[in-house]
Amino acid sequence: MFERLLAKSVKGSGKAETIMEHTLNLLSEYKTLKATYPNILTESEWEILRDACYYHDIGKANTKFQNKIRDLKERIEDELKELEEVPHAYLSCAYMPIKKLREKYSKNELKCLMMAVYYHHERKEENQIASEAVIEKDLPKYIEALKKEGFDLPEPPSKNYSRYVKKPLKLQELYPFIRIKGLLNKIDHAASAHLPVELPPENLTNYLDKFMKNLNSQPNELQTYLKNHPGENLVIVASTGIGKTEGALYWIGEEKGIFTLPLKVSINAIYDRIKNEIGYTNVGLLHSDSQLEYMKRFEEEFEFSLSVLKQTKQLSMPLTVSTIDQVIDFAFLYPGFELKLSTLSYCKFVIDEIQMYSPRLVAFIIMGLKYITEMGGKFLIMTATLPPLFIHFLEKEKIPFKRPDKPFLKLNEKGQVISRHVMKIQQKDLTAEEAIDHGLKRKTLIIVNTVTKAQQLYKEFKEKGIKVQLLHSRFTKKDRFEKETSIKKLGKKTCTDSGIWITTQVVEASIDIDFDVLFTELSEATGLFQRMGRVYRGREYEGQEPNVYVYTGDFLPSGISETNKKSVVDYVAFEKSKEVLLQYDGQRISEALKMEIIEQIYSLENLGEESEYVQELKNTINQLKNLLPYEQKEKPKLRDIENVQIIPYSVYQKNEKTIVDLEEELERIKQESPNNLKRKLEIQQQLQEFTVEIPYWAYKKALNSNLFARNVSMGRFIHFPVLSYKYSAELGLIYDIDEDANFM
Structure with a gap:
């Protein structure tokens, strides 16, 4: 038998971790979460979550798993080698003391606990024959070893847990499970990475007040309104340049916040502004290029940038500035969506400039807000131009919100509404x-x-x-x-x-x-x-x-x-x-007239059913409403256009030596120091400077027209095709054949 029951194998310069060591790490992060946000669960839910942390990985005490994470010389004979491996989460339920837990919890609470453990990893459907054989013939061998590690196991492993792990079909009936399972995943990821599950929020109001004082300014009408309505879902219409960002931060206040904008450039700018001008440093930056942006900002602290990136991706920062697609995709209810929804259930969620999104993305936002508010989260929609169509669908889905009687308009020094355009x-x-x-x-x-x-x-x-x-x-x-x-x-x-x-x-x-x-x-x-x-x-x-x-x-x-x-x-x-x-x-x-014009155009009545915008919005909402939880197996792609990063041939020719040198250096790193992630990312960043993003259709057109020269490869999954589309620094890329390309 094994002397130590492992949960994690040796990785890099780290060390192996026993099941109990990993469990204690989870319980430590559980305490951190509870201390940071004590009101996000009821006392009984906190107890369920604690037990879920305690039992979630105990099923790793089985021969197949223990052999899998050890060197060949340390493995023991597997008496059930003809059977496929049973995922450890299913076996964890077999170890759980159901009789004892029935005395502690109601039937629904016990189901919530058992399902959270059973489904804490998304795996293929359980093979009952293999499970029963392992539970009966393999798990009993590990009872004493688990007790020695400190686990409380008053019962032998049991096959009678299936009635506790059947998911209901309706999403609303799954909310208690989603909350526990999502937070269990969040805690588990943090414990595995040895990073805090949540960084405690500081009071943004104090930072903003100090920022305003340094500017010899006071919060304006919008900012004061948001400061005074922190507990409400709000839809705000306000002039461009009136200070919506500061207002949203006042609304977030002392709580956890996620601030979304349509474009990466805007997000980068607001992230830097919050950190450098307002002085609030515990803020995360989340979009498809976050890693490279962190590298730029933490140039001398690469390892620190990686840990910040991990915390940002796990939504562990007290404030995160993000593109909407990184967050709202949970509305597709794909396996694993629970972490995002459970986190948003105790968040202040800000959506800026909603009118800039495609109808499909607006549909995801509307259904996402429905689920968030039903779970207890709060939202703020801010925009200079609010199409009434959005209000129609918010009301149709019975999403609670408050809308001030009038928009907030930018005033001049005389207190009059500013006039900017003829x-x-x-x-x-x-x-x-x-x-x-x-x-x-x-x-x-x-x-x-x-x-x-x-x-x-x-x-x-x-x-x-x-x-x-x-x-x-x-x-x-x-x-x-x-x-x-x-x-x-x-x-x-x-x-x-x-x-x-x-x-x-x-x-x-x-x-x-x-x-x-x-x-x-x-x-x-x-x-x-x-x-x-x-x-x-x-x-x-x-x-x-x-x-x-x-x-x-x-x-x-x-x-x-x-x-x-x-x-x-x-x-x-x-x-x-x-x-x-x-x-x-x-x-x-005037700003007020702009808002009136939007009202005249973007109502359901004025656009009419024949509008493709209306059709796509309605159809996507209906599709999402009719989805069964976990019916879709993959995350959706929410970007409107699938782009490909390519290098124009003329750019390649001009910079060929630099590009080839970088490729050769990358190959040397793979051979000599494969763990040098910092330099790999620096090379990727340098190569990206030569790339242009084009739609997928233009990429396919180039392939079909024999305009492909070669791939500049960063590895198995990242490469930049070199295509002979015309390009100049004056005009940019043109979808015409570059007649000077000499590889043809």
């Missing part, structure tokens, strides 16, 4: 001549719907000898960073330089800039108002001439099609936006 509608195409005719003022921003249109306009200006700069999503990371830095420099309120920038919707919410005049194609009203937020961002506009020119196209503007599959936005939303906006041509567009 709008002119042009029913023609946006061209370089149009912008020139209306005067290229000090800081001119041109926003169009597609990259192709942006590139076309850039060429038009260049042909006329006018200096202009271009920014869109199809530049390499290196070139895009340089361009974003440049546009932000010009876009500072204190900058008095002049310049013209042509961009796409990448600047709608991701880049904090303040320009003097905007020329833009119409997409739809919410997108237009986001774009208008980049002009006179926090300033009063007292002029009478338009500082916003909106182009609806001779027929249609770029990216808009009556066939929705080819349209960047819903065609019905575009048409309705155009119809309503024309009523206000030449007028001063």
Whole structure:
């Protein structure tokens, strides 16, 4: 027999861990969770969770598992070697003293405990024949060894636990189990990583008050309202630039918070602002590039950055700034969703700029909020433009929330609502001549719907000898960073330089800039108002001439099609936006009027059932409502477009020596020091500087057109295809064949 019953094998420079050592680690983290958030469970639920921690891994005391995590020389004979391995979670239930536990718990409480242990790992369905044989012939050998380790086991292993582990089909009946199982997973992950399950929150209010005092400022009406309503679910409409971020942080206060935004650039900026300006350091950064962002910020503390990343991914930070897709996917009810939902049940959940999400993602948000509030969590939706369609579906799903009687509008020094925009509608195409005719003022921003249109306009200006700069999503990371830095420099309120920038919707919410005049194609009203937020961002506009020119196209503007599959936005939303906006041509567009316009366009009645946006929103909500828990086996992909990172061939040629040297260095690391994760990630980061993200369809088109040269490989799962699409630092990527590519 084994002298020590192991739960964890030796990994790296660590040591093996016995079942009791691992269990004690869980119980320690259980105490940390209870001390940090004592009110998230009832006393009986805390006791159930403690017992779940105590018994969850005891089933690892079986011959197959103990042999599996040992060297060959340490293994013993397996008398049941013809049988498949039984997952240890199922065997843990066999060891549990059911008679004793029946005296302690009600039937439902005992079921909740047993299910939490039984399902704490997602495994294939239990093989009853194998389980019964192992319980009868193998587990009894380990009773004395377990007792020696300190486990209280008054009964022999039992096969009679099946009636306690059958899941109900309705989600609401599963809530007690979800809470316990999710928190058990959270504690287990923390104990396995030897990291705290939760870092205690500090009072954000104190940090914000100090921040305000340093600015010689006081909380405004919005911030005061949010500060005074911390226990309510809220839907807030407020002007751009009014201080919604500070207001949301006041609302979170002393509690755990998750703050979501649509774009990674915005998230990075708010993360840095919370840490560096407000001074609250225990904040996590969660999106698809978190690891690389942490590496940049903790350059000299790599191991620390890894531990912070692990805590962030396990939602253990007191405040996390995240993209919505990293959190809200639990609404798909896939196996393992419980950790996120149980954590959100004691969170303050902030959703900023909800109007920027696709209808599918909005559906996930609505159903996610339904489950969160039913579990006891709180939410705050903040936006400058709130489509009434969202309110309709929140109310339809009976999600409780409070909405103030009026929006919060930015005021000037006299206490009057600030006026920032005079709008002119042009029913023609946006061209370089149009912008020139209306005067290229000090800081001119041109926003169009597609990259192709942006590139076309850039060429038009260049042909006329006018200096202009271009920014869109199809530049390499290196070139895009340089361009974003440049546009932000010009876009500072204190900058008095002049310049013209042509961009796409990448600047709608991701880049904090303040320009003097905007020329833009119409997409739809919410997108237009986001774009208008980049002009006179926090300033009063007292002029009478338009500082916003909106182009609806001779027929249609770029990216808009009556066939929705080819349209960047819903065609019905575009048409309705155009119809309503024309009523206000030449007028001063106040913040209150913007909100009225949104009300006129984005109701269910006005968009109508034929709108693809409405159809997708309704259909996705119905799909999610009709899902049985655990019916879907995989997490959903919530991003609207599946992108591929590629290296344009001309970029590869220009940087070939650097790229090849990095590949060779990576190969040497694999051979000589495979655990040097820091350098591997640094190489990945350096190679990514040469990449452009393109849609999957464009990647497939390149493959089908023989435009593929080679893969720049980072390992089995990460590689960057080199494709011969045209590319220049001026124009970015063009989906034309690069005739200079010489590998053909």
